[in-house]
Amino acid sequence: MLIRILPALVAFVFLAHVGVPAQRYSIEQYLNIKSAASPVFSPNGKEIAYLSNQTGTTQIWKINSGGGSPSRVTDLEDNVSFVKWLPSGRLLFGKAKGGDENTQFYTIEPNGTGMKAILEEPGVRHNFGLLSADGDVAVYSSNKRNRNYFDIYALDLGSGKETLLFQSDADNSALALGPEGSKLIISRSGGELSLDNNLYLYDLKAKRETLLTPHEGPAEFGSVGFLPDGKSLLLAQNDKREFVSLTNMRLRNAANSSDWSDANREMRVLDETAWDVSSIELPPNAGMFAYAINREGYSELFLRGIETDGKPLVTFFKPTATKIELPARGIVGGLEFNADQTKLAFSFSSPRQNSDVWIYDVVTRKLTQLTRSDRAGIDPGTFVTPELVKYKTFDGLEIPAWYYRTPSRSKTAKLPVIVNIHGGPEGQSRPGFSPLFQYFLSRGYAILDPNVRGSTGYGKTYTHLDDVEKREDSVKDIAAGHSWLVTRGNADRQRIAVMGGSYGGYMTMAAITLYPDLWAAAVNTVGIVNWETFLKNTSGYRRRQREVEYGRLDRDIEFLRRISPLGRVDRIRTPLFVIHGKNDPRVPYTEAEQIVAALRKRGAPVEYKLYDDEGHGISKLKNRLDLYPLVADFLDRHMGRPKR
Numbered sequence: 345m346l347i348r349i350l351p352a353l354v355a356f357v358f359l360a361h362v363g364v365p366a367q368r369y370s371i372e373q374y375l376n377i378k379s380a381a382s383p384v385f386s387p388n389g390k391e392i393a394y395l396s397n398q399t400g401t402t403q404i405w406k407i408n409s410g411g412g413s414p415s416r417v418t419d420l421e422d423n424v425s426f427v428k429w430l431p432s433g434r435l436l437f438g439k440a441k442g443g444d445e446n447t448q449f450y451t452i453e454p455n456g457t458g459m460k461a462i463l464e465e466p467g468v469r470h471n472f473g474l475l476s477a478d479g480d481v482a483v484y485s486s487n488k489r490n491r492n493y494f495d496i497y498a499l500d501l502g503s504g505k506e507t508l509l510f511q512s513d514a515d516n517s518a519l520a521l522g523p524e525g526s527k528l529i530i531s532r533s534g535g536e537l538s539l540d541n542n543l544y545l546y547d548l549k550a551k552r553e554t555l556l557t558p559h560e561g562p563a564e565f566g567s568v569g570f571l572p573d574g575k576s577l578l579l580a581q582n583d584k585r586e587f588v589s590l591t592n593m594r595l596r597n598a599a600n601s602s603d604w605s606d607a608n609r610e611m612r613v614l615d616e617t618a619w620d621v622s623s624i625e626l627p628p629n630a631g632m633f634a635y636a637i638n639r640e641g642y643s644e645l646f647l648r649g650i651e652t653d654g655k656p657l658v659t660f661f662k663p664t665a666t667k668i669e670l671p672a673r674g675i676v677g678g679l680e681f682n683a684d685q686t687k688l689a690f691s692f693s694s695p696r697q698n699s700d701v702w703i704y705d706v707v708t709r710k711l712t713q714l715t716r717s718d719r720a721g722i723d724p725g726t727f728v729t730p731e732l733v734k735y736k737t738f739d740g741l742e743i744p745a746w747y748y749r750t751p752s753r754s755k756t757a758k759l760p761v762i763v764n765i766h767g768g769p770e771g772q773s774r775p776g777f778s779p780l781f782q783y784f785l786s787r788g789y790a791i792l793d794p795n796v797r798g799s800t801g802y803g804k805t806y807t808h809l810d811d812v813e814k815r816e817d818s819v820k821d822i823a824a825g826h827s828w829l830v831t832r833g834n835a836d837r838q839r840i841a842v843m844g845g846s847y848g849g850y851m852t853m854a855a856i857t858l859y860p861d862l863w864a865a866a867v868n869t870v871g872i873v874n875w876e877t878f879l880k881n882t883s884g885y886r887r888r889q890r891e892v893e894y895g896r897l898d899r900d901i902e903f904l905r906r907i908s909p910l911g912r913v914d915r916i917r918t919p920l921f922v923i924h925g926k927n928d929p930r931v932p933y934t935e936a937e938q939i940v941a942a943l944r945k946r947g948a949p950v951e952y953k954l955y956d957d958e959g960h961g962i963s964k965l966k967n968r969l970d971l972y973p974l975v976a977d978f979l980d981r982h983m984g985r986p987k988r
Contacts, residue, residue, distance in 0.1 A: 368786065371972055374722065374783035375969055378717040382677075384689075385683065387430075387431050389682040389687070390410075391407065392689060392701065396717065398416070399416065401420070401422065403420060403423075404424055417435065419456070422441055422442065423440075423964075425437075426438050432501075436501070437451075438450070442957045446468060448464045467491075468487060469487050470484050470485070471484055474518055474521055476525060477523065477525060481498050483528070485497070485516055492513075493516075496517075496518050510553075519531050519566070522570050522574050526549050527546070527574075528545075528546045528548055529556075533889065534892075535888065536892060538893040539562050541566070543556040554605065559584070562808065564580075564581060570626075571626070571650065572659070575594060576595065578624060580635075581611075585804070586618070587803060589615060590613070590624070596609065619640065624679075625680060625681060632649045632706070634648075635648070636679065641744075641772070642775065643675045647688070647706065648664075649662035650662070671711070674775070676692050689701060694729075695727060695748075696728075696729055697724065701713075728781075728782065731748075732746060737821045738817075741797065743795065744795050745792055745825060746773060746791075758835060758839075759833070760864075762789060762790075762791050762792070763792045763794070763843070763855075764792070764843055765796070765851040766844065768847050772799050773794070797809035797821055819859075822842065823859045826840055839983050840862065843868075843869075845961060846869070846930070847871075850909070851871075853868055853872075856915075856920070857912035860917045864982055865920075867979075869961070870923065870928055874908045875894060877932075881934060882929070910942060921950075921975055923952075925961065928958075928959045928960045929960070933954060
């Protein structure tokens with residue numbers, strides 16, 4: 345699917361008390377706000393399984409699809425990453441150990457008994473792709489042959505027999521299987537450009553591969569599914585386009601279903617929208633499909649019909665789509681139809697609503713909230729919705745940003761503000777629900793959450809404005825945000841902090857080295873500080889993915905050294921808090937060790953927390969309860985009074 349998922353830790357925001365009355369709720373309450381997402385229907389449609397952090401880690405829960413009380417299915421130490429309901433009645437799910445992202449596969453009964461490992465190879469990563477039409481076979485990619493590449497396998501869930509379907513020295517993913525089970529759609533990264541891939545049709549019988557998406561320049565193709573006739577595909581793509589568009593790829597001569605050559609293939613865009621299609625749900629034997637559009641951060645959800653007009657070799661799309669009215673402006677995810685396509689389940693969240701599972705009845709057009717995740721006794725009326733603002737940066741480019749601020753008791757009082765930088769860099773800050781945002785807002789702080797150049801959601805050109813040698817232009821966008829806060833955002837220039845996670849951690853470090861006088865405090869979570877050691881030590885398969893965005897070790901080493909924050913450590917004057925997980929396969933914890941050692945050698949103010957059972961982000965409740973009070977104390981000391 346063409347859903348851009350931010351790194352495991354999206355940049356968190358941490359703020360401090362600044363003389364406003366004591367907040368009404370504790371940090372423990374905010375951290376205990378729960379969520380529910382990733383719904384899947386049981387084969388008979390009477391139950392839904394979903395993922396929730398109700399017990400402190402992400403586990404499988406289930407609930408009657410008509411409503412009722414949920415029950416827990418799994419109770420594991422580590423987070424569950426996905427769940428699928430098999431026709432046999434068992435649940436298939438994946439989990440990794442201690443945040444190492446090497447996902448293994450298991451099955452379990454819906455009552456929580458009979459858990460069985462069906463694919464367990466330590467040190468090997470398995471990326472779930474899809475289930476066969478009968479649900480008996482799981483198709484996935486794995487780097488078991490070579491840790492740098494992903495081949496495609498099929499696993500018979502009954503016998504446990506694994507079969508290699510496709511092998512090549514590349515990053516391959518299984519996206520769709522034809523109705524007859526003999527044609528597989530494979531996605532493969534281009535290798536030379538960021539956010540660039542191709543789709544291939546692989547004939548499993550003939551062992552023959554056909555390139556479906558020849559193109560020039562960066563382009564993305566994803567969210568792919570075969571239409572019921574098996575002669576055409578529904579997908580999302582942005583080839584020769586700024587935005588990811590809903591598209592139909594079909595055969596010109598549908599009678600010849602084996603000829604997918606260029607001459608017998610055409611693509612047509614179904615919906616001309618100047619925003620990205622973020623997800624598509626196309627069920628088997630579909631009479632309709634659902635899709636979501638990301639319109640400047642907020643989701644819009646649609647249903648569109650499919651018919652053949654009695655001609656089985658031809659597929660027609662109804663000319664217009666039905667828009668589903670959502671509970672509020674927010675974000676949807678995890679689209680899932682039941683077997684007869686009378687109900688659509690999905691997750692929904694907004695700045696004022698933690699994520700829950702909702703069901704839309706296609707027949708009655710009624711939308712119902714199915715789960716009601718705990719808000720830990722906090723009145724949702726206290727939650728803050730951001731304002732979308734835009735500010736000009738150094739070259740005149742307009743930067744969109746979400747500005748959160750509580751109603752001020754004084755129109756003249758200057759605000760302490762946190763500038764939060766998202767990860768990626770090919771990610772986007774969207775107005776979903778953040779318990780930490782809401783906690784620190786309750787303490788009297790404002791939050792600026794910008795989408796600097798390089799972010800997704802604003803067109804292909806915007807996304808590629810920070811590639812390689814243009815990397816530090818995006819840091820200038822952060823400095824421009826600081827200026828906007830002071831001149832237009834009613835901010836106290838001496839109490840502005842910068843924070844971020846993953847790539848946002850690098851941006852935090854770049855901001856305090858390139859603009860050392862702007863910041864009162866900084867928090868770097870799982871961030872990059874040395875591009876050379878990061879690229880050498882990150883997981884092998886990620887090195888190739890990241891070099892096309894950041895620069896290659898064999899070609900750009902001097903540039904990478906020049907922009908590394910570690911090389912400018914002598915410029916750091918901002919008090920810094922560094923956080924990392926020891927099992928991080930993306931940004932190795934040695935990045936944190938380097939910057940902490942260098943600052944301590946200079947006697948510079950730095951605090952450090954390393955968690956042995958975490959990876960790329962701090963996800964377990966027990967660790968979050970330990971960490972964030974420390975971060976709040978850190979900021980109390982540095983943001984609770986003017987810097988100078």
